[in-house]
Amino acid sequence: MTKVLIIGAGHAGGTVAALLRQYGHEGEIVLAGEEPAPPYQRPPLSKAWLKGETDLEGLLLRPESFYAEHGIELRLGASATAINAAARTVIFADGAVESYDALILATGSTARKLTIPGAERPELLELRTLVDAERLKAALGPGRRLAIIGGGYVGLEAAASARALGSDAVVVERMDRVLARVASHTLSDFFTGYHRRHGVEILTSAEVTAVEDDGARLADGRLVEADAVLVGVGALACDQLALGAGLTCENGVVVDETARTSDPAIWAIGDATFRPVPTHAGRRHRLESVPNALEQAKQAAAAITGRAPPAAEVPWFWSDQYDVKLQIAGLPDGADRQVVRGDPDPAGDSPSFAVFHLQGDRVLCVEAVNAGPEFMAGRMMIGRGTPVDPEKLADPSVSMKAVAVG
Numbered sequence: 001m002t003k004v005l006i007i008g009a010g011h012a013g014g015t016v017a018a019l020l021r022q023y024g025h026e027g028e029i030v031l032a033g034e035e036p037a038p039p040y041q042r043p044p045l046s047k048a049w050l051k052g053e054t055d056l057e058g059l060l061l062r063p064e065s066f067y068a069e070h071g072i073e074l075r076l077g078a079s080a081t082a083i084n085a086a087a088r089t090v091i092f093a094d095g096a097v098e099s100y101d102a103l104i105l106a107t108g109s110t111a112r113k114l115t116i117p118g119a120e121r122p123e124l125l126e127l128r129t130l131v132d133a134e135r136l137k138a139a140l141g142p143g144r145r146l147a148i149i150g151g152g153y154v155g156l157e158a159a160a161s162a163r164a165l166g167s168d169a170v171v172v173e174r175m176d177r178v179l180a181r182v183a184s185h186t187l188s189d190f191f192t193g194y195h196r197r198h199g200v201e202i203l204t205s206a207e208v209t210a211v212e213d214d215g216a217r218l219a220d221g222r223l224v225e226a227d228a229v230l231v232g233v234g235a236l237a238c239d240q241l242a243l244g245a246g247l248t249c250e251n252g253v254v255v256d257e258t259a260r261t262s263d264p265a266i267w268a269i270g271d272a273t274f275r276p277v278p279t280h281a282g283r284r285h286r287l288e289s290v291p292n293a294l295e296q297a298k299q300a301a302a303a304i305t306g307r308a309p310p311a312a313e314v315p316w317f318w319s320d321q322y323d324v325k326l327q328i329a330g331l332p333d334g335a336d337r338q339v340v341r342g343d344p345d346p347a348g349d350s351p352s353f354a355v356f357h358l359q360g361d362r363v364l365c366v367e368a369v370n371a372g373p374e375f376m377a378g379r380m381m382i383g384r385g386t387p388v389d390p391e392k393l394a395d396p397s398v399s400m401k402a403v404a405v406g
Helices: 011-022 065-069 130-139 153-164 185-197 240-244 290-305 372-384 390-394 400-404
Strands: 004-007 029-033 072-076 080-084 089-092 097-099 102-105 109-111 145-149 168-172 201-203 208-212 215-218 223-225 228-231 235-237 266-268 273-276 316-321 324-330 337-343 352-359 362-369
Touching: 004 011, 011 029, 011 072, 011 290, 065 072, 080 240, 102 290, 130 228, 145 153, 145 215, 145 223, 153 168, 153 185, 153 316, 185 201, 185 316, 185 352, 185 362, 266 290, 273 290, 324 372, 337 390, 352 372, 362 372, 372 400, 390 400
Parallel strands: 004 029, 004 102, 029 072, 102 266, 145 168, 145 228, 168 201
Antiparallel strands: 080 089, 089 097, 109 235, 208 215, 215 223, 316 324, 324 362, 337 352, 352 362
8 A cells, every 4th residue: 555755744745645535545644844833824924923813723724633533644843854766765864764655745945045244143034934933923013123135925924014013114125126026017016105105114226235233234335224134035945855866856846747756756746846837838837825735735646546637727826915915816927918907006095906917818817906806807717718808808897707708
């Protein structure tokens, strides 16, 4: 009977363990993770957890008792150090050796580090784990000032939470706009204005050259004074185990549409993978999102249990900041025009708009701010390849249902 060993007990690892049982796997399942907590949700760390709106029980994917009840051996605080692919074994830091018939790597990603003076300071904050979130929460409160290096989603979400807790916040971004690598100019401009409206200071085209006792030093000599400094400059795939095992890696662990690696006995899922996206011409991407982790968990569990593969899904993402819900579906690669539907004015009382990225008359991506119908219809149109009339798409008086029928 097949023994499945899962390395990484995050959202992807915890989900695939449960799916294996749901799909009828009767063999041994071992789920090993480095952290002391059972699998939990990471998105709330920068929002609900920081603001004290949830506790550990609320973060957990499933009660800890679930694993024992379903015959899943949960090993916490277990760090895998090497894979012997020929022998089909994994070596752990404590010297333990675990065999497998099928191995699933769900190792996730790690925060990108700064390479400037002061980057090694122990008080420097990042936000990837529950421990990180606890340290950040302790640094926030009335009268405190948080400097955030990096204007990506994590940085902006942390800034919103800091303001909710009464802290001042300043975001320092080296590019000429926040979200420069992941969002349209329209979305960047909206979030810049919305954060400033809520009292966040945003500095763009500003490069941090050192972290000092009193804050972050910029290339032009200015000191961004702060009680605490958070680094949010992206994440790197945790692919060291895969590289050491000789697996093909490129911007993460390379997998196929079933989440299988270059070794037929090893699968990889979640943030650590570089995967084909069938709904976008099969081009490979490294997607850091919960929906991606869930989709690949389904792919791997289906392949291991002999079930039919799940239908390809349109990638999607979300971010909550203040009273704004951002939902993104699809990927903008290859788009040749953008259509804005609604009013992206950050000074509005109830902002609601969507940015559609089109290639010809096909929607490739939609960025929807407080615009559920646009997100849902856009996601459907991307998956089906539905042609659209750009003029109707831009007209809020034309329902999305009417736009979506082509």
